[in-house]
Amino acid sequence: MTRRTRRGRRTTDGQTEPQGLARLDDQDFPALTMGQAAELLGVQPAFLRSLDAAGVLIPGRSGGGHRRYSRNQLELVARMRALLDEGLTLEAAVRVTGLEDELGRARTRIAELEAEASEQAGE
Incomplete structure (x- = not known):
C-alpha cells in the first residue's frame, strides 16, 4: 500500500x-510531446494534428498550449494508423476502434460476473 x-x-x-x-x-497522463509521440509511432506530426482537428483524439495541453499525449492515446493512434493503412476511412477506423473498445469492456464485465457467480456457487 x-x-x-x-x-x-x-x-x-x-x-x-x-x-x-x-x-x-x-x-x-499526457507525458509525451507531439514530436516524441510521432517519433515513437513512426508517423508525421501532421497526422497527430489531423486526428486532433477531426476530434478523434484530444491531447492534453502544456502550460504553453503544446499538445501532450498519454500512452493510451498512443495506443489508439497506432490502432488507427494500422486501420487507415488497411484502406479504411477515418470514420470507419474511428467506428472500428470504438467497437473494439466496447467489446473489450464487455468481455471484462462478463469475466467479473462469471467470477462472482463462481464465488456465490462455492458458498
Whole structure:
C-alpha cells in the first residue's frame, strides 16, 4: 500500500517517490510531446494534428498550449494508423476502434460476473 506525503508518494518499503514519477505509471497522463509521440509511432506530426482537428483524439495541453499525449492515446493512434493503412476511412477506423473498445469492456464485465457467480456457487 502506498500513501501520499508532501514531497511525493510513500511506497510500501518506506521510500518516498517524487510526485511527478508517480504520474508516469498513469496510462492516461499526457507525458509525451507531439514530436516524441510521432517519433515513437513512426508517423508525421501532421497526422497527430489531423486526428486532433477531426476530434478523434484530444491531447492534453502544456502550460504553453503544446499538445501532450498519454500512452493510451498512443495506443489508439497506432490502432488507427494500422486501420487507415488497411484502406479504411477515418470514420470507419474511428467506428472500428470504438467497437473494439466496447467489446473489450464487455468481455471484462462478463469475466467479473462469471467470477462472482463462481464465488456465490462455492458458498
